[in-house]
Amino acid sequence: METVSFPCFPCFNGGGSKTKNDAFAFCLECSEHRCKKCKEIHSKFPQLKYHSIIPCSNISSFPQEVINRTHKCESHSTEKAEYYCSFHCNAFCFVCLMELHRHCSFKKLSDVSKGVKLSTSFKEMQNQLAVKGESMKHLLNNKAENLNDILRQKTKLETELSSYVSRINSYMNELIKNVKTVYEKELQKLRKDLEQLRIQEKGLCKQRDNLDNIAKFCSDNVTFLYINEIEHVFRQEKETRNTVTETTRTDLAINGIEEIKAFLRNVEKIKIEPVMQHIPVNTITLSPAAQHTIPLEAMKSMTGDILTLNKHIDIAKKGVKEPVIIDCTIFKSGQIIAIEQKHTCLLEFTTSGMLRRNVKISSQALGIAAIDENVFVLTESGMDTVHIYNKQSMSSIREVSIRDNCSGIARYSNSNFVVGCNAGGLMLIGTSGDKEKMFHTKELLHLNQKIFLTANEKSQVFCSLPNKDTILSIDYRGNVRFSFQSEKLKSPRGLTGDGNSNIYVSGYETNNILWISNDGKKSKEVLNSKNGIQSPTGIDYDKVLEILAVCNCNGSQMSIYSMK
Template sequence: MCLVGSCQNISCGESYKDHSTAHSKDKKHSLTMNLGSIRIWCYECETEVIVNKNIPSFIIPENSACMSKKKKMHVNQQEFLSVNSSPQKSSSGGDETESEKEDDKSISKDKAFTDMATRRHHLCDICFNQHITEDAIVWCPECEENFCANCKKYHEIAKASRKHEIISIENVQNLPRFVQQIKINCTDHDERFLYFCSEHDTPCCIKCIKTKHIDCRNLNPVETVVQDIKQSSSFSDLETTLSDLLINVTNFVEDRKANLQELKEQKKQCVGEIQSAREAINTYFDELEADLHNKMHRTFLKHETEIETLLEDIEPHMAKVKEMQESLNSIKTIASDFQSFMAMRMMSQWAQTEEAEQQDWVQTEKFNWVDISVIPYDIKSSKDIPPSIGTIRVKRKCGKVALKMQKSREAQLIGPVGISRSIENIHLKEKLQCKIPLGKEALEILDCGVLPNGELIFCDRKNIRLIILNSEGDVVRYLMLPFCPICFAIVDKNSIAVTTTDKVNIVDLKTGKVLRTFAEGLKARSISLQNKNFIIENLGKGYIVTNLQGHTGTANLIPINFAETFYHYPVIIKGKLYYSENESNELICCDLEGNQIWKFQHEQLVHPYGLTSDDSNFLLVCGFKSSNIFVISADGKSYREIVAPNKHLNGAISAYFNINKQELLVVTIHGNVSLYEVM
């Protein structure tokens, strides 16, 4: 019933057609009473009116629309007293001025309004929608609603929500703000997220799939990607990374403080050395001594200031890492699996950025260790009057901080977090089967790949060329090379890295011209590009890791004693290295130090050669002699033959997995090409 003036309009509530709300909007009558519960509701303030506790006393206005929103705030007595403290005295000791009283009154009203807005988030959403104010005690991330004790019972009984994990309101407030803001419904379509698109790194609903993601192939069900996320290796890796980052920042701080302390000791030593030099000459050099002192002090001041500035710059990094570490701990114990999954990806990106920045610290000159000493002038050996009694020398050494990471090579080679798939659900559908045209010599195809524009590229050793086909299997062009190619790694749309017997060549994809070379003298064979780093097989010795410019870092060698008669294409998945050993019919997994973890053998997989992966959790390997294709999990515990032996795969020597299009390209040494859609 409407309480404004003499209106007394009676209409239904939200549980039916909600004519009471329509009446409020049409007539600008904001106050109404529920005739069943005798509770009063204000539409303007969106809160219940507690008549007996209102200060000042509650009065039904003739026209509530003429009152401003703040003036119609209905604040209970306890809230009113908490925001209206005792009058304050002015700085002169007298009473407050009228202006100050008005300001305090305005502040009190604003704070009361804020308190009411904050309290709104702790009310039961079900009751609130019925114009009932009940304090919420739990939050359901899947329903994205608060529940009071009574509504919680129904939520736990209802078939649609009985399996939902609920969180206490107190724990929700402990979650980081960005985690609380993660929603399970699409903001564009208000539909539940059902899939996660790996290509765009974002969740999507059914309507998103039909619009924004209509061409995306790498879509995975949300329940699959969030399953056991808190127990996953990726979550554990993030915990380790944050811990390492905190240790790194702490070490940088301690290192700078130690250098600062040592500089103080060196300063004392320098003062003594200057004094000793001064005693060796007469008073004629007093002015020169003072000049040297000034130079010394300026030098120390400059470098001390640099170090102190660096310490100030590092401090926010330490605070941020601690904050992220605390956030991750709260996520691990409190957040839902979906929140944990999304938060983990956000925090992983931040952690990778922070880790890269700390690597830059190590390489920058600012973090070099500073030693300052005095080189005295040998007055006895000089015939002329010296311009100074000494010089100030600053010697920089490499910093003493060793970054703690999962492993230095993992920092180089591990890329973004991937989406896991079950090998039982992986199937291949043949899209293309063709034959590479013959050259002047018999074909000897050793490698294959897919260019960014979708064209297929192959390496023909005997005919000294690269062959490019379109998606229909027709020849686009031949790239004749000035050297005998072995294997390659696609760098970008314009260039490709091609190995020959003693080096790596960066070749222009349009002209075939060699742009530059590196790793000269290396017995280069297979080559792979992982996270902007080349992994180059050094025949019989292992792998060399370089950046895109061909420069090796401190952790540049992965020693493995494998056979020199065959090539071993490297694959990296989550810090593990995989390669096939043709002679022993084995697929081998080892860490990035070259230590073997496990090996896989199967009687139906003979002479495994072509090896590739989805960069997440499975490998695809071709049998050179068995003429088939196996899919094997990254832990080596499960496997399946997904393509049975056939003549077209006889001599399968190379495989390439196109992650963007979810396609597998396989080529034999004789030039038989097979292109499969991975489903």
Template sequence: MEKRLAVKCESAKDLFNNKSENLNDILRQKTKLETELSSCVSRINSYMNELIENVKKVFEKEMQRLQTDLEQLRMQSKGLYKQQDNLENIVQFCSDDVTFLYINEIEHVFLKEEKIPNSVPTRTDLAINGIEEIKTLLRNVEKVKIEPVMQQIPVNTITLSPAQQTVPYETKKSMTSGILTLNKHIDIAKNGVKEPVIIDCCIFKNGQVIAIEQKHTCLLEFTSSGILRRNVKILSQALGIAAIDESLFAITESERDTVQIYDKQRMSSIREVSIREHCSGITKYSDSNFVVGCNAGGLVLIGKNGEKEKVFHTKELMHLNQNICLTSNERGNIFCSFSKNNTILSIDSRGILRFTFQCEKLKSPRGLTCDGNSNIYVSGYETNNIIWISNDGKKSKEVLNSKNGIQCPTGIDYDTNLAILTVCNHNGSKMSIYSMK
């Protein structure tokens, strides 16, 4: 009976966890839907504003043309009336020969200058080609509804005998479920970069790594085997980098207060987003947007097309006047590190503060990244270590330190599929790659 009660309790716990996860999921879905709809609204507004501007341009052009035609007609009419008056005076007071000569002169003028107005009147009207399609689209949009979709989750009937045991839920490998071992140290100087200082990096699914090199203002692209493939000069100092998908990544240019969206294959910027404020950290938030940290204005959510979708007005993130490093997890939670006050802060998808984290083993925190279970780990620059922190901020563990080759780490990134952790190490002179076993 004790074992059966234990099974029942475990089942109730699973149901509770399921509902809790469902609540977190719909909060994330709400944010995603709001973001998608806001993006649609922005695109529609931009399109309609462009149409309005085009109406103004076409109107101005046609108005100028019609005014020019009117002025020409006034001059023609004035000339015709003058010739008419002259002809009447000549007929009245001059001989027939003079009258004949004047009539010939008028005919020559008509033939030469073609001043007689067209007898067929024309008019110009303004119309929008495709307005009916727009009206049809609006009628279809009115039919769109947001509704909850109920999904039945199969649940096995509990008929366990006292000898049966429950099977624990298998999760993705994270920092607490495996051991990280050093795979390789990449000495940047030996790859041809003199006195390098790499400050942040991102991993792609094929194992490719792109890092920001601060001293020479460039991007370094490494193959999965750690070979430097390209060294690309950028316009100004960058502080953060994040992969958007397998073909795009974004960097923050703090000196120019902009975000540059790069094509990975060409290693060139395809879009510039003006933040108008000193920006530092950046992280992918969903498949359609990313978050940028601003030193005084908090966090800004930006779409892949460059539109600003949302600002997280969290008082703890405002007017910090320091660089912010960022990461986010699949639940829509955002984590920020502040090196000046040795603090990790987390907010949810609504911008509400979840927790703040501090501990003696973490000094001058820099880069953050997520594991496969919504938890994070962060690099300690002064403490020469990597700290794992649970999603709720209540648990923490030192997983790498100087004994594992960690020295003055800055940017870090973890790939759950490859199970590798990349660290900008040794004060930016090396990039260390750890694999999980």
């Protein structure tokens, strides 16, 4: 490949060499090309010593756009990221330092990153990317094999179904032939009986006429003797069974027609569908610092999106008497786990509405949230306890005592979650069970009411206060960002993020679902009673599956809506 040449910036602009092809390297921080001599001079300055110098021969394959993006402050695109906060796992500029991180434990980015290329995390990331690469190769091979397999399976299924069709057609054709055979046999028998009956009828008519004539013209002796003769003929016919006396009739019917009808009904239910099989692959987990190097998706308005009903799941028809489901959470694999409060149990559904499990728990739960694909957390108010659950076994693997009536709970990050304490505000807890932080928000202290929670991608917490018809938004330091109230939202209950830092809220008394923007200035009713919403409580939205699960109809129904 031909290499594009650039002039050395200091030489060309300093009035020295006018050659445009003498650039040897590029300084990423200075955004300037350097010749060999200027590169050596550049490296001698202490403040420039650690700049990133990229040889021009590698510049075409170097991800300069990515590096430039990560160097910029996330909140101020014109400023460079110079500081790093270990608590928020975020790099930022001096403006952010003064506005947001003055009370945080921050360091200069150059101090934090020093020696990173020799660190264990760097080597681990290299290994993880190598593992990911192997996993990707495995996936590619698997999909290629799957493509070949599905072509073979298609041929096999067509051959097998054609064989069934051939066998069924052959059997049905044989039945049609049997109809003709049975018909001919019965027809011949009926004709024979009919002919015999006509002969018998003719004989009876003659005997009757003879008896009338003898009685009219002959003596009693002759009449008596003729009667005896007729009786003798009757006895002889009865003994020899030459007279047709049966009054039954013959009909043609298919013996086993109900089995055929049942077979046809079952055939109508047969469908050709893809069967998804989970094949485990090696995956990697990025640390919070690595995750924050990826820019957050810009906030977009959801007011143009439409939620449409997929399914109403009647819980009572699933075998749960007088159910009361109050909260739910969705996993990326499609399972939905709901809290059934009346019978103190957890219900696991598929998005198609099938009830997979009904698991008894020790105490009444009030809130539930998925942390990852294998772990979820729930609050048990009767025990003032938070339980960390394993999804596969549906059993508690860790308990955390709150020492306060707890209610709402929400995922805060990959490693922690936030819990609403009825009289103590909010508490941040790690998945290891460590209590990491208290949000001392005066608006939440001593409320003595149930709090429903959710958190967004920016670690902003949203609180639903049913008794006050209010939604509060709180930042990572516990400061109130906004307070939201509306005539369209009475007795708000469940909250969930929309995947773009905004939220959905369920209105228990207003029978609706409201969308509220991240700054609390915009709102829109996206679902109401016309869409089947009645006294909704807990809700959860998954932006990957694009489904919204609603604990509906005062807890007797689970409703699933999809985004269009």
